[in-house]
Amino acid sequence: MASKKIGQATRKFTNPPIIIGTGTVVGPMEGRGPLAGDFDVVLPDLTCGEKTAEKGERKFLEQAAQIAIERSGISKDIVDYYIAGDLLNQIISASFSARQLAIPFLGVYGACSTCAMGTALGGMIIDGGFADYVLVACSSHYQTAERQFRYPIELNVQHKPTSQYTVTGAGSLVLASSGNGARVTWATTGKVIDLGIKDPCNLGAAMAPAAADTLLRHVADTGQDPDTYDLILTGDLGRVGSELFRELAKDAGLDVGNNHNDCGLMIFDCKTQRVGAGGSGCACPAVVTFGHVLREMERGKLNKILLIATGALLSPLSSQQGETIPGIGHAIVIEW
Amino acid sequence: MASKKIGQATRKFTNPPIIIGTGTVVGPMEGRGPLAGDFDVVLPDLTCGEKTAEKGERKFLEQAAQIAIERSGISKDIVDYYIAGDLLNQIISASFSARQLAIPFLGVYGACSTCAMGTALGGMIIDGGFADYVLVACSSHYQTAERQFRYPIELNVQHKPTSQYTVTGAGSLVLASSGNGARVTWATTGKVIDLGIKDPCNLGAAMAPAAADTLLRHVADTGQDPDTYDLILTGDLGRVGSELFRELAKDAGLDVGNNHNDCGLMIFDCKTQRVGAGGSGCACPAVVTFGHVLREMERGKLNKILLIATGALLSPLSSQQGETIPGIGHAIVIEW
Numbered sequence: 001m002a003s004k005k006i007g008q009a010t011r012k013f014t015n016p017p018i019i020i021g022t023g024t025v026v027g028p029m030e031g032r033g034p035l036a037g038d039f040d041v042v043l044p045d046l047t048c049g050e051k052t053a054e055k056g057e058r059k060f061l062e063q064a065a066q067i068a069i070e071r072s073g074i075s076k077d078i079v080d081y082y083i084a085g086d087l088l089n090q091i092i093s094a095s096f097s098a099r100q101l102a103i104p105f106l107g108v109y110g111a112c113s114t115c116a117m118g119t120a121l122g123g124m125i126i127d128g129g130f131a132d133y134v135l136v137a138c139s140s141h142y143q144t145a146e147r148q149f150r151y152p153i154e155l156n157v158q159h160k161p162t163s164q165y166t167v168t169g170a171g172s173l174v175l176a177s178s179g180n181g182a183r184v185t186w187a188t189t190g191k192v193i194d195l196g197i198k199d200p201c202n203l204g205a206a207m208a209p210a211a212a213d214t215l216l217r218h219v220a221d222t223g224q225d226p227d228t229y230d231l232i233l234t235g236d237l238g239r240v241g242s243e244l245f246r247e248l249a250k251d252a253g254l255d256v257g258n259n260h261n262d263c264g265l266m267i268f269d270c271k272t273q274r275v276g277a278g279g280s281g282c283a284c285p286a287v288v289t290f291g292h293v294l295r296e297m298e299r300g301k302l303n304k305i306l307l308i309a310t311g312a313l314l315s316p317l318s319s320q321q322g323e324t325i326p327g328i329g330h331a332i333v334i335e336w
Numbered sequence: 337m338a339s340k341k342i343g344q345a346t347r348k349f350t351n352p353p354i355i356i357g358t359g360t361v362v363g364p365m366e367g368r369g370p371l372a373g374d375f376d377v378v379l380p381d382l383t384c385g386e387k388t389a390e391k392g393e394r395k396f397l398e399q400a401a402q403i404a405i406e407r408s409g410i411s412k413d414i415v416d417y418y419i420a421g422d423l424l425n426q427i428i429s430a431s432f433s434a435r436q437l438a439i440p441f442l443g444v445y446g447a448c449s450t451c452a453m454g455t456a457l458g459g460m461i462i463d464g465g466f467a468d469y470v471l472v473a474c475s476s477h478y479q480t481a482e483r484q485f486r487y488p489i490e491l492n493v494q495h496k497p498t499s500q501y502t503v504t505g506a507g508s509l510v511l512a513s514s515g516n517g518a519r520v521t522w523a524t525t526g527k528v529i530d531l532g533i534k535d536p537c538n539l540g541a542a543m544a545p546a547a548a549d550t551l552l553r554h555v556a557d558t559g560q561d562p563d564t565y566d567l568i569l570t571g572d573l574g575r576v577g578s579e580l581f582r583e584l585a586k587d588a589g590l591d592v593g594n595n596h597n598d599c600g601l602m603i604f605d606c607k608t609q610r611v612g613a614g615g616s617g618c619a620c621p622a623v624v625t626f627g628h629v630l631r632e633m634e635r636g637k638l639n640k641i642l643l644i645a646t647g648a649l650l651s652p653l654s655s656q657q658g659e660t661i662p663g664i665g666h667a668i669v670i671e672w
Contacts, residue, residue: 004465004466005416005465005466005467008413008416009416014465054654054657077344080341081525085445088651088653089651089652089653090425090649090650090651090654091445091649092649092650092653092659095528095662095664096528096649096654096659096662098528098664099528099530102527102528103527104344104345104525104526105526105527105528105664106444106453106457107444107446107453107649108442108443109421109426109443109444109445110442110443111426117442121457124461124464125460125464127466128460128461128463128464128465128466129339129340129464130347130460131341132341189442190440190441191439191440191441192434192441193435313426313427313431313432314426314428315424315425316425317424317425318390318426318428318432321388321391323428323432326431326432326434328434328441
């Protein structure tokens with residue numbers, strides 16, 4: 001027992017789960033961004049030939065999961081668990097994709113932190129001896145998120161400079177108890193942190209304190225210097241949240257200026273693409289990490305990274321009822 | 337590894353997590369039902385002194401969790417994980433309660449199956465050596481669910497005979513790696529099953545096939561005869577779903593007529609209380625199992641039970657877009 005528990009919230013895998021396959025699908029806008037070459041599929045439009053954006057989201061989530069299974073070289077039938085989530089009410093993208101996949105299903109909700117939470121959970125299930133293969137996936141969609149959380153896109157409401165642009169896409173990976181690939185070695189589970197931000201158009205600011213809290217607890221639990229990591233990757237704080245994250249870390253005595261980047265800033269060219277303060281959505285950290293970062297590891301450019309995926313745990317109703325916006329940051333360490 | 341995996345989806349805990357404390361809170365209507373004496377708190381009204389029903393739900397979810405921690409005789413600070421979910425969009429009851437509790441948080445969504453899914457996950461985390469204490473909780477609320485999934489209660493829309501009545505309440509338990517109490521010994525994870533039911537006022541029928549599928553897989557995986565169990569407890573299929581569940585099991589050669597009951601039929605007096613086909617909601621199987629059933633175990637009336645908690649994984653939007661209703665059933669075995 002003692003060897004796995006490191007502090008209250010960090011866990012060290014004794015038999016680290018291995019990422020044996022990934023699948024990433026993105027929308028046309030993400031396909032014009034700087035990381036386009038690292039995604040498996042760039043969709044020509046936002047509906048995937050379906051009648052509604054929601055059905056389209058479901059379809060490309062299933063596609064990402066299928067690609068991850070194919071790349072793993074295993075049969076779908078031997079996958080023990082499918083852990084998935086998305087931003088839509090009652091996580092319908094995930095649930096309906098689970099109907100199609102017919103794998104025992106565990107639905108999770110962590111907003112944009114879902115990819116890290118699912119990977120950490122899958123890792124614990126594998127390392128605990130309960131599974132040999134776990135499929136993890138999540139998705140988001142600009143149109144489905146806009147109309148659910150903000151305004152129907154037909155209104156063409158102007159975005160604030162602090163607003164982030166929801167990434168259209170899905171990311172998936174297969175974790176295995178043995179095989180070849182990058183390994184997930186540590187996980188630090190987030191606490192819900194709320195410093196009182198009320199503006200649902202400034203989610204980066206709402207999530208930054210949770211990301212910093214998780215970083216500080218990870219460093220305190222493990223004794224790892226932030227410089228140990230080739231990359232400390234937050235996602236998706238965007239421009240505003242990233243600055244706040246670095247300031248909060250600095251205030252606590254940690255300088256992450258050299259090796260920090262944010263998925264929301266990486267996926268788009270924020271100067272030429274009109275994306276406000278950057279990208280967001282479950283798919284943002286998922287496709288950047290499972291697509292781009294893992295390929296950078298294969299290319300020998302990164303060896304050890306800390307992903308802190310962050311979620312804003314609001315609903316339109318909680319905001320309408322005057323609540324502030326709680327945030328959470330789930331961290332995993334991936335090593336090549 | 338081999339000893340924990342039994343078939344594709346059943347897992348046997350080698351160090352079974354122990355339920356060292358529970359907390360249950362219910363609304364006034366549930367407090368007039370036949371199980372009232374087995375709940376810790378019966379609320380005098382539906383708002384808990386808060387301005388909105390949603391804030392009330394959050395408050396009594398926190399209360400149930402606090403009671404479970406107190407009954408466990410442990411400090412909140414040593415709880416490793418808080419696993420929680422609810423029916424509201426973006427599981428705000430769970431997320432906001434996690435802000436208050438300040439325990440590392442894993443948000444889950446399984447609709448009314450949440451209590452069993454959370455307990456199974458918590459069990460795997462403990463048995464895997466990643467935690468000594470896991471707090472599991474979920475909640476639902478008649479008013480918040482009605483206005484989100486169906487109509488504002490002010491409209492006083494007449495319910496169909498197949499409609500179920502959402503239980504107001506919250507159930508919570510603390511799982512521990514050692515201690516005294518009932519033990520969670522097996523878990524069978526549900527697959528998403530959809531036989532084409534479209535009527536969101538007949539969720540029992542939508543969920544029954546998933547409950548039967550999980551029962552059949554549990555029996556096939558473990559070789560356990562259904563008669564081994566003092567009680568096979570579904571929740572919450574209600575009157576319509578329970579009949580279908582027994583028929584589906586019978587068609588597959590399993591007779592559960594003698595030892596089956598359903599949380600949705602137990603929590604209310606369905607003859608005198610106007611609850612349609614019975615109770616429903618995350619809290620329904622949670623308070624019946626964590627409150628009533630565990631007390632029956634303490635009283636020596638039950639020794640070994642199989643809980644199959646069922647969830648209907650629809651959203652109002654999925655129904656509006658013409659989708660059928662997928663269901664899931666997560667099973668756990670509890671032994672005294």
